Amino acid sequence: MSYKSGVQTGCHYCGTRADIFDCLCEAEMESIDTQRIEVHFKAGELIFKQGTPHLHFLCLTSGMVKLYIEGFDDKNLIIGIVKPVEYILGPGIYVDNKHHYSAMAIEDSTACLIEAGIFKSLIRTNPDFAEAFIKKVSMLSILNFEQVISLTQKQMPGRIADVLIYLRQKIYSINPFQTTLSRQDLADMSGMSKESAIRILKDFKDEGIIKVEGNHFEILNEEQLQNISQTG
Secondary structure, eight states, X not given: OEEEETTSSOGGGOTTOOGGGGGOOHHHHHHHHTTOEEEEEOTTOEEEOTTSBOOEEEEEEEEEXXXXXXXXXXXXXXXXXXXXXXXXXXXXXXXXXXXXXXXXXXXXXXXXXEEHHHHHHHHHHOXXXXXXXXXXXXXXXXXXXXXXXXXXXXXHHHXXXXXXXXXXXXXXXXXXXXXXXXXXXXXXXXXXXXXXXXXXXXXXXXXXXXXXXXXXXEEXXXXXXXXXXXXX
């Protein structure tokens, strides 16, 4: 992990800032610009850990990050993948000032860290900024609801189908795509063992639904994959 002063590239001219910052006036943007810290993380590096103090609003400007809940017996549940230019701000900032999940870079990443106090001040004083934040939280809640349904009501093939559709539509937006997620990550996204995830991927490959070569994925029959997702 390495740090850079926030004054090297101003927020006003940043081409990779999150849309939520478009709601800020010149003075508000300046208050962020003068106090932010730019941090570089290597792939596999922990960004923050579940249970630690929630001190910063984090805006990812490059790379990719996984968010996961640390469960029992070293079992993790990945609840989301963050890509540029999205931001990370957990619910604990308004509850107990703790992180309720962990974040790890899954490829070399860069993020701007802004003190939580500055973010809270903007929420109180700028209605447009607050509304944009509430909209983002609402969208994440909907995704979490969908994940709960997938994990609790679908069989393992349906859960793997959901993961592949999520990666195809929400994360990479192309087909074929190459991922930096490991097979263990795919298992942690679908709430199953690594061995089960590998077996189901092989079944999908043998049935001509997908093509898999290492971390290179291609969905060959998207309609069939959608059917598996819907029927569980």
